[in-house]
Structure formats: structure tokens, C-alpha cells
Amino acid sequence: QVQLLQSGSELKKPGASVKVSCKASGYTFTTYAMNWVRQAPGQGLEWMGWINTNTGNPTYGQGLTGRFVFSLDTSVSTAYLQISSLEPEDTAVYYCATAIVGSTHLDYWGQGTLVTVSS
Amino acid sequence: QSVLTQPPSVSAAPGQKVTISCPGSSSNIGNHYIAWYQQLPGTVPKLLIYDNNKRPSGIPDRFSGSKSGTSATLGITGLQTGDEADYYCATWDSSLNTYVFGTGTKVTVL
Numbered sequence: 001q002v003q004l005l006q007s008g009s010e011l012k013k014p015g016a017s018v019k020v021s022c023k024a025s026g027y028t029f030t031t032y033a034m035n036w037v038r039q040a041p042g043q044g045l046e047w048m049g050w051i052n053t054n055t056g057n058p059t060y061g062q063g064l065t066g067r068f069v070f071s072l073d074t075s076v077s078t079a080y081l082q083i084s085s086l087e088p089e090d091t092a093v094y095y096c097a098t099a100i101v102g103s104t105h106l107d108y109w110g111q112g113t114l115v116t117v118s119s
Numbered sequence: 120q121s122v123l124t125q126p127p128s129v130s131a132a133p134g135q136k137v138t139i140s141c142p143g144s145s146s147n148i149g150n151h152y153i154a155w156y157q158q159l160p161g162t163v164p165k166l167l168i169y170d171n172n173k174r175p176s177g178i179p180d181r182f183s184g185s186k187s188g189t190s191a192t193l194g195i196t197g198l199q200t201g202d203e204a205d206y207y208c209a210t211w212d213s214s215l216n217t218y219v220f221g222t223g224t225k226v227t228v229l
Contacts (some may be wrong), residue, residue: 004166021152033162035218037164037220042122042203043155044160044207044220044221044222044223045164045207045209045220046220047209047217047218047219047220050218060218061218062215062217070207074212095163095164097229102210102219103152103169104151104152104153104154104169104170104210104211105166105170105209106154106156106164106166106209107166107175108166109163109164109165110163111161111163
């Protein structure tokens, strides 16, 4: 069965960087695009963008600055989200989620990674 | 600020029915399939409905989705305490070139 296993919680100071991983199993990695969604504490879901697992081409959501980078290592079926120059407002749970390219639904979700930014 | 504004909360007694509205526009719901997600307290969002009215394997038929013009609706019949959760509509928005989630609706079973 499809599984997305994300890396563990992170506590970072403002200005630091973090790299969240999302390891896929149970399917051919390039079958689905990988999306990233974040949820700030007590808030709703926000789509951050997606990366084409065939081409490696990322698409970033509106308002997402250059501090956010999506990447892949297809040899280990893993997607990454790197956030640099962390701000307290980046504190959130970050989810990876699969989708068939062109579809409008996210089929499978990782368990989420809590990133806390605090001095 | 989402372009899909859902009611903040709905409630009903066990066994009753609730509906959650998701009004949009021609740039999103009007021209794209909609999905609904369920997020039980403290858990990961789960796909509940896709392509307006299809249920993934394992989702009971108590959950239904519909779309009319630029608005979508999620229905839950035979309400159970285990249905208490936040529910989000979502779809692509062609004007924003973004996948948009609704603001979310909390379902409470009285």
C-alpha cells in the first residue's frame, strides 16, 4: 500500500534552515506528483506547491517566497522541502501528499512534520 | 484568505444529516473537479470525496458530494460521534494558478 513517511519534528531558531523529507513506498515514485501542504497551529490547510517526480520541475504556490525549495532524490523515492531563513511564522505542520498530475485531489498524505521556529 | 469560504461550524444530533457548503467561482469550482478532506482531531487530512462525488475505497456512502455551477456541497447522513472533525473543500483555481483549500468547517455531533 502507498505510504509516505516524513522526517521527525524539528525545533529551529529564527534564521536557521530546515529540510523535511518524505519517503514514498508501495508504488512507483514517478507515478504521482508530490505536493506540499502546511497547517499553522489552529489554522486551516494551505497548499504550498508541487514537484513533478518525472522531471523534477517544481511549481510553487502563490505567495511562496524563494525561501522554500522542493527537491527530489528519485534513487531513494524521497521528496524534500527545504526552508531557509526560518521565521516564527513558518511554525506549522508540513505534509507531503501525492496527486496524479492534472487531477484536483491529493490521494495519500504523509504523517506530517512539525517545524517549530522559536528563539 | 481563501477564495472558498465555508461555514465555520455545523452541528446535528447523532443519526441526523448535515450539509457543508463550499461556494466558489468560475475560476475554481465552476471549471474544476472538487475534493473534500476530513481531518479528525490531531490527525492527518484524509481524502473523502474526489471528482465532485466519487468516494475512495473505504469511505462509507454516508458521505456524499455534489456540485452545481460554482458551488459544492458535502453531505453526511447518519451522523456518528466519530464524524466529529474538520472538513475542507478544495480545487484548482485557474486565476490564481493555485490549488485552494476552503476555510474549513468543524462538524460537531450534539
